[in-house]
Amino acid sequence: MSIEINREACAGCGACSEACPGSLLLLDEKGKAAIPKPERCWGCVSCVKECPARAIEFFLGADMGGRGGRMSVRREASMLHWDIRKPGGGLKTITVDSGDANKY
Amino acid sequence: MLKLQVKRLSTDFLIIGGGTAGAYAALTFCEHSDKRVLIAEKANIKRSGCLAAGVNALNAYIVPGKTPQDYVDYARGDAHSIVRGDLLLTMAEGLNRVTHKLEELGLTILKNPDGSYAARGNRNLKINGENIKPILAGAVSKEPQISVLNRVSVFEYIVRENRICGAYAVGVDEPSLYVISAKAVLCAAGGAAGLYKPNNPGFSRHKMWYPPFNTGAACAMGIRAGAEMTTLEMRFIALRCKDTIAPTGTLAQGVGAKQINSLGEVYEQKYGVTTSQRLYGTVVENLEGRGPCYLRTAGISRQQDEDLQKAYLNMAPSQTLRWIESGGPPSEQNVEIEGTEPYITGGHTASGYWVDANRETTIRGLFAAGDAAGGCPQKYVTGAFVEGEIAAKAALKYLGDELTDPGDGADSVKALLEARLDAAADSDEIDRLEEEMQSIMDEYAGGISRHYRYSEESLKTAEEKIRALTDRVNLTKARDTRGLVYILELTERLILCRALIAHLLARKETRWRGFAENTDYPDTSEDFLKYVNSRFNPHTDEFEIIFRDLVAEGEIYEH
Numbered sequence: 001m002s003i004e005i006n007r008e009a010c011a012g013c014g015a016c017s018e019a020c021p022g023s024l025l026l027l028d029e030k031g032k033a034a035i036p037k038p039e040r041c042w043g044c045v046s047c048v049k050e051c052p053a054r055a056i057e058f059f060l061g062a063d064m065g066g067r068g069g070r071m072s073v074r075r076e077a078s079m080l081h082w083d084i085r086k087p088g089g090g091l092k093t094i095t096v097d098s099g100d101a102n103k104y
Numbered sequence: 105m106l107k108l109q110v111k112r113l114s115t116d117f118l119i120i121g122g123g124t125a126g127a128y129a130a131l132t133f134c135e136h137s138d139k140r141v142l143i144a145e146k147a148n149i150k151r152s153g154c155l156a157a158g159v160n161a162l163n164a165y166i167v168p169g170k171t172p173q174d175y176v177d178y179a180r181g182d183a184h185s186i187v188r189g190d191l192l193l194t195m196a197e198g199l200n201r202v203t204h205k206l207e208e209l210g211l212t213i214l215k216n217p218d219g220s221y222a223a224r225g226n227r228n229l230k231i232n233g234e235n236i237k238p239i240l241a242g243a244v245s246k247e248p249q250i251s252v253l254n255r256v257s258v259f260e261y262i263v264r265e266n267r268i269c270g271a272y273a274v275g276v277d278e279p280s281l282y283v284i285s286a287k288a289v290l291c292a293a294g295g296a297a298g299l300y301k302p303n304n305p306g307f308s309r310h311k312m313w314y315p316p317f318n319t320g321a322a323c324a325m326g327i328r329a330g331a332e333m334t335t336l337e338m339r340f341i342a343l344r345c346k347d348t349i350a351p352t353g354t355l356a357q358g359v360g361a362k363q364i365n366s367l368g369e370v371y372e373q374k375y376g377v378t379t380s381q382r383l384y385g386t387v388v389e390n391l392e393g394r395g396p397c398y399l400r401t402a403g404i405s406r407q408q409d410e411d412l413q414k415a416y417l418n419m420a421p422s423q424t425l426r427w428i429e430s431g432g433p434p435s436e437q438n439v440e441i442e443g444t445e446p447y448i449t450g451g452h453t454a455s456g457y458w459v460d461a462n463r464e465t466t467i468r469g470l471f472a473a474g475d476a477a478g479g480c481p482q483k484y485v486t487g488a489f490v491e492g493e494i495a496a497k498a499a500l501k502y503l504g505d506e507l508t509d510p511g512d513g514a515d516s517v518k519a520l521l522e523a524r525l526d527a528a529a530d531s532d533e534i535d536r537l538e539e540e541m542q543s544i545m546d547e548y549a550g551g552i553s554r555h556y557r558y559s560e561e562s563l564k565t566a567e568e569k570i571r572a573l574t575d576r577v578n579l580t581k582a583r584d585t586r587g588l589v590y591i592l593e594l595t596e597r598l599i600l601c602r603a604l605i606a607h608l609l610a611r612k613e614t615r616w617r618g619f620a621e622n623t624d625y626p627d628t629s630e631d632f633l634k635y636v637n638s639r640f641n642p643h644t645d646e647f648e649i650i651f652r653d654l655v656a657e658g659e660i661y662e663h
C-alpha cells in the first residue's frame with residue numbers, strides 16, 4: 001500500500017509533506033515531493049487529498065492483492081471527487097459531499 | 105558529528121500528542137482557563153493520530169432509551185469483567201455532551217426527520233467523519249493560547265520526586281533537542297502498533313488497522329518513569345477485511361452481513377458475539393478446516409454497493425479501491441475477513457496507564473487520556489474526547505503557580521542522543537531490527553502465525569530474545585534526526601514488548617478467547633477477577649507485578 005508521486009505535475013508546495021501523519025514525505029533537492037520509504041505508508045490518503053496539483057495517486061501493493069488501479073481526489077468546496085483509474089483502462093468517479101453522513 | 109541544538113520552552117499545560125484525545129483536551133482547557141497550552145505533535149495535528157483517514161461512525165453514544173449504566177454493562181461484558189467501573193461510568197456520562205460539541209464544530213451527523221440523531225444499533229451514530237481531524241485542528245488553531253509544535257517527537261518525561269515537570273523531545277526534521285517545562289502534562293500519544301508481525305509483512309507492511317506511527321511512546325515513557333500500568337495483557341486484535349484491513353462493522357451493522365465459513369454456515373452464534381469471541385470463532389473455523397471466513401454481503405442491492413463504496417472512502421479508501429479494481433463489488437462477492445496482529449490500545453481494551461477518576465497517573469501532575477489510558481475499554485472516539493475533557497479540567501485544578509525547575513539533565517540527554525548520530529550509519533538497519541522484533545513477538549508471544557497462542561515457556565523465550573535484541577538496538581546509529589526518531593520508536597516498542605510479556609505471564613488463565621490464548625491455562629479462573637498491573641524497576645531492570653481488586657462504578661479510587 002502506498003502512493004506514487006508524479007514529479008512533473010508536482011508544484012513543490014509541500015502540502016502533502018505537512019499532512020502526512022507519518023512525516024514520510026519531504027521535498028527533495030529539486031523541490032519536488034518525495035517519499036524515501038514508501039513501504040512506511042499507512043494508506044490514509046491524507047496527502048492525496050491535500051495535493052492541489054493532483055500529482056499523488058494511491059495504489060494497493062501487489063503483495064496485498066493490488067491490481068494496479070490508481071486513486072486520486074479532487075476537492076471542490078465540500079465535495080470530494082474520487083477518481084479511480086481501473087487497471088485495464090477506464091475511470092470511475094465517486095463524489096462524496098462532506099455534508100452527507102454515511103448511510104451505514 | 106551532528107550536533108543537537110537545545111531549545112528550551114515552557115508552558116502551563118503540555119499535551120503530548122494532538123490526536124483525538126489531545127486536541128479535545130486542549131479545547132476544553134481553553135474553555136475554562138486563559139493559561140497557556142502547548143501541544144507537542146510528532147506529525148501535524150491536521151491529520152495525525154488514528155483518525156487520519158477519517159471515521160465513519162461514532163461507536164459510543166447513549167441513544168434514546170439507554171443510559172450510561174447500560175454502556176458500562178455492555179463494555180464490562182465485552183471485556184469479560186476486567187474494567188474499571190468508575191472510569192467507564194464517568195466516560196459514558198460525557199459521551200452525548202462531546203458529541204454535541206463536535207457537531208457544533210462542524211461534524212456531519214445523520215439525523216432523523218425530527219432533528220434527532222439517527223442511531224445505528226444500540227450505541228452508534230452515523231456520521232461523515234472524513235474531516236474529523238481537520239475540524240478539530242481548525243478549532244485548535246482559533247485559540248490563541250494554544251501553541252502547536254508540529255513534527256517534534258516527545259520521548260522522555262522529566263520527573264522529579266515522582267512529580268512531572270516537563271518532557272524532552274527531538275525535532276523530526278531538524279537537529280533540535282527540546283526541553284519543555286510544564287506545570288501539568290497530559291499524555292495522549294496513543295497506543296502501540298508494530299509490536300507483532302503484521303498481516304502483510306512485505307511492501308504493504310504498514311497497511312494495518314492501527315496507525316503504524318503510534319509506536320507505544322505513551323506507555324514506554326510511563327514505564328521508564330516508573331508509572332503503574334494496567335491490563336497490557338488484554339491485547340486488541342481486530343477482525344478486518346482481508347488484505348486492506350478495513351473495518352468490518354460497517355458491513356456487519358450497516359447491511360447486516362453475518363460471519364460465515366466456507367461452507368456458508370453462519371458461525372458467530374456458536375462462539376458468542378463479544379469482540380474477542382467473534383475473532384476466536386474465525387480463528388477456530390480456519391483451524392478446523394472450514395475457512396476461509398467471510399462477511400456475507402452477496403445479494404445486497406446495487407444501491408447498497410454504491411453507498412458502501414462511499415462509506416469506505418470516508419474511513420478506509422483502500423477497500424473502495426479494492427472493490428472497484430477487482431471488479432467484484434460486495435453485492436456479488438462476500439468479503440473475506442481475517443484477524444490482525446495484536447495491538448495495545450486503551451480505546452478498545454483496558455490496557456494503558458493506571459489512572460484515578462481524574463485520569464491522573466501514578467506520577468503527580470501527569471494525566472493520560474484516549475488510547476494511552478487504561479481501565480476504560482470501548483471508549484472509541486467520543487470516549488477519548490470525554491477523557492481528554494476530564495483530564496484537562498483536572499489538570500487545571502492541579503496546576504500550581506510555579507514551574508518546577510526541570511533540572512540539568514538536558515546535557516546528558518543531549519550527549520546520549522548525539523552519540524547515536526553518525527553520518528555513515530546504515531539507514532535500513534533499523535527496519536531489519538524492527539522486523540526481527542515483530543518475528544519474535546509473532547512466534548513466541550502469540551502472534552498471527554501462532555493463532556494468538558502462547559505458553560509460559562514461549563513467553564520466557566520471547567523475553568530472552570527481546571532483551572538480546574534490545575542490546576543490539578542500543579548500539580545502532582542514525583544518519584539524521586529522522587533516523588534517530590526511528591531508533592527511539594523501536595526502543596519504545598521493545599520495552600513495551602517486555603512489559604506486555606510480563607503481563608501475559610502474570611495472568612495465568614485464558615479470559616479473552618482469541619485475544620490471548622494461554623495454552624498452559626486454557627480456562628478462565630475466578631482467581632483472576634482482578635487487574636494485572638505492573639511497575640518497571642530500572643535498578644533491577646525487571647517488572648514488578650501488582651494484582652489489584654476490581655473497582656466498581658460509584659467507588660472512588662485514589663492512588
